[in-house]
Amino acid sequence: MSWGKGRIWFNGKFVDWKDAQVHLMTHALHYGSSVFEGIRCYNTKKGPAIFRLDEHVKRLLGSAKIYRMTDERINLKTLRQVCIDVVRENKFQSCYIRPIIWRGYGGIGLNPFNCPIEIAVAAWEWGAYLGKDALEKGVNVRVASWNRAAPNTYPTLAKAGGNYINSQLVKMEAVLDGYDEGIVLDSNGYVSEGSGENLFVVKDGGIFTPPSSAAILPGITRHSVIQIARDLGYEVVKKQVPREALYIADELFFTGTAAEVTPIASVDKIPVGEGKRGPITARIQEYFFEVVAATREDKFGWLTFV
């Protein structure tokens, strides 16, 4: 594990992990004013490859734009290069890359315009997000007692630090109750997503996932899985998912950069299908892991070799 070690690109230069520090009065610490990304870099026989780098950087730029955090130093070309440089600098074969833009130390109070825009990119080796056996056996989840916020409150198309305070309520509740993860409903009571993952439902051979209007982060893994599933000949439909559809689904799985493609074995103690990874989930997982390992043709141009 490389967590706590290595070098971090911090406001324009590389510093040692321990030196990447901010002031107590950093605006983002008090008010959640940060936007960030999570990107995976995979080990392939042609060297490390970053998965969907441009899409992640574009989403970061979009998040920054929504929160009026744009800055002349921050653009697609520079940021994508910095992500590549961080992998190189640390000599990683595979890792998780975390770019973050935040409002720094410049004054207190809700008006953030006097605080400087700061930017950093860290990386570390990060294994299976939901535990060692999760990818094979699936995870046990509960529906959260918390909802996602209504659409005109916290914009979910922005991957903002502040949004994750809701995700933490969902995750803590799940963990304290002995579950691996929580599924959260939107403000209309329809299924939204996991605390840090999108959700897919398989029913009678069709595949469904909540639409972007269901307070989801429109995941890049979600987008990739839709393309994979269609390439495998499945029909994928984005539509509202009622809670009870989770209980009668044939298969359910999470997608996310950290979670990759993780099967769900049970929801609220009701087994999903046979209570183990289903065949369609397995096919999609296999395709996904072959693409990122570069053992299958990268027909969608998803890999950036470092």
Ligand code: PPE
């Ligand atoms: N929804 C949420 C709320 C979310 O945080 C993520 C990613 C996704 C969906 C999936 O999006 P994508 O990674 O583009 O497929 N969650 C990130 C943070 C995890 C963390 O604990 O930190 C991630 O997977 O990197």
